[in-house]
Amino acid sequence: MNEFLTGILWITLTVASYVFSRKLYQRFPSPLLVPVFTSTFLLVLLLLIFNIEYETFMIGAGYIDKLLGPAIVALALPLYKQREMVKKYFASIGIGVLVGTITGLWSGFTLVSLLGFEPLIARSALPKSVTTPVAMEIARTVSGEPSLAVVFVMIAGIGGVMVGPFLMRGLKIDHFVGVGIGLGCASHAIGTSKALEFGEKAAAVSSIAMTLSAVCASILAPLMMTWLL
Amino acid sequence: MKLFLNFRFFKIMKRFNWQKYAVISIQISLLYGLFLIGSLIQTWLGLFVPGSIIGMILLFLLLYIRIIPVKWISTGTELLLNHLPFLFIPVTVGIIQHLGLFGGHSIILIPIIMISTIIVMLVSGGISQAVAVRRERSQSE
Numbered sequence: 001m002n003e004f005l006t007g008i009l010w011i012t013l014t015v016a017s018y019v020f021s022r023k024l025y026q027r028f029p030s031p032l033l034v035p036v037f038t039s040t041f042l043l044v045l046l047l048l049i050f051n052i053e054y055e056t057f058m059i060g061a062g063y064i065d066k067l068l069g070p071a072i073v074a075l076a077l078p079l080y081k082q083r084e085m086v087k088k089y090f091a092s093i094g095i096g097v098l099v100g101t102i103t104g105l106w107s108g109f110t111l112v113s114l115l116g117f118e119p120l121i122a123r124s125a126l127p128k129s130v131t132t133p134v135a136m137e138i139a140r141t142v143s144g145e146p147s148l149a150v151v152f153v154m155i156a157g158i159g160g161v162m163v164g165p166f167l168m169r170g171l172k173i174d175h176f177v178g179v180g181i182g183l184g185c186a187s188h189a190i191g192t193s194k195a196l197e198f199g200e201k202a203a204a205v206s207s208i209a210m211t212l213s214a215v216c217a218s219i220l221a222p223l224m225m226t227w228l229l
Numbered sequence: 230m231k232l233f234l235n236f237r238f239f240k241i242m243k244r245f246n247w248q249k250y251a252v253i254s255i256q257i258s259l260l261y262g263l264f265l266i267g268s269l270i271q272t273w274l275g276l277f278v279p280g281s282i283i284g285m286i287l288l289f290l291l292l293y294i295r296i297i298p299v300k301w302i303s304t305g306t307e308l309l310l311n312h313l314p315f316l317f318i319p320v321t322v323g324i325i326q327h328l329g330l331f332g333g334h335s336i337i338l339i340p341i342i343m344i345s346t347i348i349v350m351l352v353s354g355g356i357s358q359a360v361a362v363r364r365e366r367s368q369s370e
Contacts, residue, residue, distance in 0.1 A: 018315045036314040040321040047325055054325050061319035068316045070260035071309040072281035073267065076288035077302060078310070083293070089361050096357025103352050107345040115337065128342055129349055132320060133279035150320075151327045152342050158321065159343040164350045173354040177361040182354025186346045193313035203310075209353075211282050218277045 003059060010060030017042040031166050036190060037158050072189065075207040078196075082204035089177050089205070096177070097209050100185030101216040104129035105224050108152070120145055126221055128152035131188040134214040138221045153188065160187030161194040180205025185213050249304070256305025259297075263288050 021038035047057055058065070079086070086093070105126055112122040123144035127135040132153050139149035160183065168174070168182055179198050183191030184206035195206035267287055268280030276283070291297040309316070330338060 014318055015315075018312075018318060034314070036317055036321060039315075039318050040324070043318065043322045044325050047322070054323060057322060058319060061322065064316060065319040066261075067257070067309065068320070069264035069268075069281040069284070070257055071313055071316050073260045073263045073284035073288050074302070074306040074309045076285045076292060077299070077306045079285075079289055080292040080299070089364070092357045092360035092364065095360055096353045099356050100349050100353025104345065104349040107348050108342065111341045111345055112338065115341065117335075117338070121335075121338070125338075125342065125345075129346065131279065131282070133281075134277060137277050148327065148330075151324055151330060152338075154321050154324055155339055155342045156346040157317075159339075160346045160350060163343065164347060167347060167351060168354055171351060171355065173351065173358055175358045175361055178354040178358030181357040182350040185353040186350035190314070190317055191350075193310075193317070196310055196313065207285070211285070214282065215278060 006056060007060035007063070010057050011063060012060075013046065014039070014043065014061050014064060017046075031162050034158070034161050034194070036193070037162060040158070075192065075203075078200045078204040079207055082201055085201055086204060086208065092177050093181060093205060093208055094212075096181035097185055097212045098216060100181065100209070101129070101213045101220060102224075104185065104213070105217060105221055109224075121148065123225070124148040125152050126225070127217055128156040129186050129188060130214050130217045131210060134218055138218055141218075141222055142225045157187045157190030160191055164191070165194065176201040177205055181209045184209025188214075253305045253308055256302050257309065259302060260284075260288070260305060260309070263291075 017039040018035060021033070021035040021042070024038060025033050025035050043057070046052075047054070108125040108128050109122050112125045113119070120143075123142045124139050124146075126142055126144060127138035127149055130138060130153065132150055135149045135153045136146040138144075139146045164183060164186065165179075168179060173179060173182060176199065180195050180202040183195045183202075185191075187194070188210050192203060192206040192210050195202040263284040264281055265284075267282070267284030270276070270283050270287075271278065271280045288297070288302075292299065330336070
């Protein structure tokens with residue numbers, strides 16, 4: 001019974017922090033206030049203040065997490081509706097994803113190594129632009145630390161949607177193909193959820209970018225490790 | 230008074246659109262089923278691609294060969310995708326297990342990861358847009 005109440009409490013608090021963050025973002029649409037960041041920040045703060053374990057939070061939040069799988073499956077619908085567009089832009093999507101994946105793997109690893117961090121951390125930073133489960137798998141393959149990889153994936157996701165759209169606008173990357181590829185390649189599923197704000201076409205491109213870059217990265221990452229070392 | 234309460238209760242029940250929520254639940258269950266099938270395929274074939282992405286490809290194919298009509302999933306899909314950022318919160322809060330990273334000298338990893346992310350976004354977005362725009366021009370000529 002106690003566990004049941006704990007679950008209900010954390011589901012309610014998670015919903016409340018999301019509703020609040022969304023309202024806040026609607027009132028002040030600043031990139032620094034994207035709902036995913038504000039609600040994460042609020043909940044982490046709450047857990048720290050009351051000294052509560054992540055496992056306790058997940059008793060309730062785990063049910064929300066269960067809906068993430070079907071939501072990713074649901075991305076097939078914008079993809080299906082936009083299939084003609086995808087066919088038309090297939091070459092640009094393919095080139096963008098390939099270049100993006102290689103840049104992502106290489107730049108993360110190199111920058112972290114250059115600053116003198118130990119190889120374990122650099123290897124864990126390798127798959128940061130890839131969706132979480134694949135990133136964990138890649139980190140394991142290149143003998144990095146999967147749980148550390150997840151943190152980098154979160155920083156790439158949240159950080160990317162916070163500053164990316166602003167910089168893309170500045171550099172006149174405003175075509176739905178450019179926006180979709182950029183968000184999907186750099187910030188995976190969190191980027192794709194941002195791409196939905198730009199419309200169905202950008203979202204469809206972004207889901208393809210996220211999927212293809214996950215596949216490319218899992219093939220390229222082990223190869224790259226042999227070149228880089 | 231009793232009549233008034235009954236009336237209010239009736240109004241609230243009427244405002245709560247039961248039919249719509251039933252439809253949404255069934256549609257999300259269907260999506261969840263596809264996710265489970267995707268996960269099973271992943272374990273059976275020992276693939277590195279996650280079950281959710283296999284489910285997505287599966288649903289795309291089922292829509293494409295018209296086994297699943299769009300209206301079977303459209304309402305549930307709309308709800309899930311409108312609130313996609315909400316569904317990430319449980320995972321992102323997991324950062325709390327690595328707060329050591331946010332203290333001391335390793336905090337520099339955060340800007341580094343962000344710089345690398347921005348490079349990826351601008352390079353991949355820029356190149357794909359350049360190719361797309363060139364193609365649009367050559368088609369309109």
